[in-house]
Amino acid sequence: MKIRIEVVNDLAEDEVLIRCGRVDDxxxxxxxxxxxxxxxxxQITFYKGNEEFYFPxxxxxxxxxxxxxxYAHTFNDAYLIKYRLYELEEILPxxxxxxxxxxxVNVMQVHSITRNLTASSLIQFINxxxxxxxxxxxxxELRQRLNERSTL
Numbered sequence: 001m002k003i004r005i006e007v008v009n010d011l012a013e014d015e016v017l018i019r020c021g022r023v024d025d026x027x028x029x030x031x032x033x034x035x036x037x038x039x040x041x042x043q044i045t046f047y048k049g050n051e052e053f054y055f056p057x058x059x060x061x062x063x064x065x066x067x068x069x070x071y072a073h074t075f076n077d078a079y080l081i082k083y084r085l086y087e088l089e090e091i092l093p094x095x096x097x098x099x100x101x102x103x104x105v106n107v108m109q110v111h112s113i114t115r116n117l118t119a120s121s122l123i124q125f126i127n128x129x130x131x132x133x134x135x136x137x138x139x140x141e142l143r144q145r146l147n148e149r150s151t152l
Contacts, residue, residue: 047080061073062109095107097138099132
């Protein structure tokens with residue numbers, strides 16, 4: 001595989017072109033990685049009181065609905081955002097996955113899952129006291145993304 005970077009000074013926006021003989025698993029992973037990186041660079045505005053915050057998405061543990069509002073939870077705080085969960089699912093990178101009807105989690109921040117076969121399982125996060133539940137309906141997708149996280 002050849003890799004070439006060409007700098008063009010008068011481009012309005014960066015462009016990535018992949019030329020290949022066929023689309024295989026490697027090409028699909030490269031494509032997904034580039035998409036994820038472009039989404040990571042597009043920041044979400046986080047609100048707390050009358051302040052606006054801008055920080056990387058990878059610091060978010062999970063997004064959760066609370067009444068009519070959506071909150072982004074970090075290690076020690078929660079911030080209001082102006083998106084609906086279904087909108088977040090469309091714009092967030094692949095390392096974010098739905099865990100319940102009201103929750104999207106960052107699989108890169110998951111420390112453990114306490115499995116419960118008859119009800120929701122408990123998710124605990126790295127270096128945080130915060131925890132959420134994954135419903136049985138979303139459990140398999142979460143497990144798959146956790147298994148993929150070395151490639152995310």
